[in-house]
Amino acid sequence: MSNTASGNLRVVVVTPERAVLDEAAEMVILPMIDGELGVQRGRAPLIGRLGAGELRLNSESGITRWFIDAGFVQVRSNVVTVLTAKAQPASEVTPEMVTAAANEAAALPATNAVERANKAKANDRASGLKRVADKNTSA
Missing domain, CATH: 2.60.15.10 (F0F1 ATP synthase delta/epsilon subunit, N-terminal)
Incomplete structure (x- = not known):
């Protein structure tokens, strides 16, 4: 290139x-x-x-x-x-997407190592979405 x-x-x-x-x-x-x-x-x-x-x-x-x-x-x-x-x-990340991702993460079980890892990954995704959405509203 x-x-x-x-x-x-x-x-x-x-x-x-x-x-x-x-x-x-x-x-x-x-x-x-x-x-x-x-x-x-x-x-x-x-x-x-x-x-x-x-x-x-x-x-x-x-x-x-x-x-x-x-x-x-x-x-x-x-x-x-x-x-x-x-x-x-x-610009496409909305507060509703953040809420949905956070609710999805909260609903996941965490009774064994695999479930805890999946829940942590879902929580990280929700946090990442929130950081992006927060910048959208402050921009």
């Missing part, structure tokens, strides 16, 4: 259904399981676990925000590849 030669990263977001995003950015901020990670051109190769939350692309045209579910990221040769179960523009 010619944009990577001009000083930008290529950011690709893939869900099981399709590639949702393939854009150039000066910087991308990713929601990792233990905080945020900012990536710029020239970043050393990396593979990491994503947490549910906000993905931000900083480019000449401004900041583009997305909600992404947990998954994985690979950074290599100025290409950031995000593999996630779900990705949608942050």
Whole structure:
């Protein structure tokens, strides 16, 4: 991609259904399981676990925000590849979605290790949605 030669990263977001995003950015901020990670051109190769939350692309045209579910990221040769179960523009995240995700997480049982892990993942997703929705209302 010619944009990577001009000083930008290529950011690709893939869900099981399709590639949702393939854009150039000066910087991308990713929601990792233990905080945020900012990536710029020239970043050393990396593979990491994503947490549910906000993905931000900083480019000449401004900041583009997305909600992404947990998954994985690979950074290599100025290409950031995000593999996630779900990705949608942050502007589409509503308070109703947050409430539904929180209720769904609360309703899950937690009587064994697998159920506790699934409940924790659902709670993380609800928290990530809430952070994105809160920014939508404050913007």
